[in-house]
Amino acid sequence: MMKLGNRYEFHTHTLLSDGELLISEHVRRAENLGYEVISITDHADVTNIDEILSKIGEFIKSEGQYYKIKVLPGVELTHVPPQMINELAEYSKAKGAKIVVVHGETIVEPVALKTNLYAVKSKYVDILAHPGLITEEEVKLAVENNVYLELSARKGHSLTNGHVAKLASKFGANMLVDTDAHSPDDFISQEFAYKVALASGLNSEQAYKVVSLNPLNFIKKILDL
Numbered sequence: 001m002m003k004l005g006n007r008y009e010f011h012t013h014t015l016l017s018d019g020e021l022l023i024s025e026h027v028r029r030a031e032n033l034g035y036e037v038i039s040i041t042d043h044a045d046v047t048n049i050d051e052i053l054s055k056i057g058e059f060i061k062s063e064g065q066y067y068k069i070k071v072l073p074g075v076e077l078t079h080v081p082p083q084m085i086n087e088l089a090e091y092s093k094a095k096g097a098k099i100v101v102v103h104g105e106t107i108v109e110p111v112a113l114k115t116n117l118y119a120v121k122s123k124y125v126d127i128l129a130h131p132g133l134i135t136e137e138e139v140k141l142a143v144e145n146n147v148y149l150e151l152s153a154r155k156g157h158s159l160t161n162g163h164v165a166k167l168a169s170k171f172g173a174n175m176l177v178d179t180d181a182h183s184p185d186d187f188i189s190q191e192f193a194y195k196v197a198l199a200s201g202l203n204s205e206q207a208y209k210v211v212s213l214n215p216l217n218f219i220k221k222i223l224d225l
């Protein structure tokens, strides 16, 4: 098997929302596992976007220089009215978010209908997390707007990975394996991420692409490289 490379994690939570760790410990633990990149994407709605992004920004500016791992600021727009997703995503980018994740229509939470649709229609959205029973139409829009679809390593959210992988493969949508980590035990290795991709029904070549190549393409996209 080809080398899987280092891990890039784009969807995680800290004490800025419902995660367990202070940013410093969260980042340190990811660094200690050999991660190349960690994105902090705490749950956000209209009330806390500024706060989340200014706190992560403060961390990066001061403590950030002492870590080897690259820390990226982001938000996860969570349970916001779907009609507001585009404007809140645009606002988040203006406030310094490098990554906008949208909390998709996981089957284990009462996420508003059309959340997936509005997320994949927005050019300011980078990742549609745990998109549940995403439709073919939505997957096609994700391809058009280059929104990456998440295969989740998280309990519950991962129930529909097989469905997501099947449609994403059929229409050529980009996928990422992310943890949605809320606590230190949630961090995974590249080997485990690869298994999550295989368990979603992808073949070894597809799984390798999702785990090892897509993160590099994704980071070029979000950092405009």
Ligand SMILES: [Zn+2]
Binding pocket: 013, 018, 019, 043, 182
């Ligand atoms: Zn959460």
Ligand SMILES: [Zn+2]
Binding pocket: 011, 012, 013, 076, 129, 180
């Ligand atoms: Zn999340």
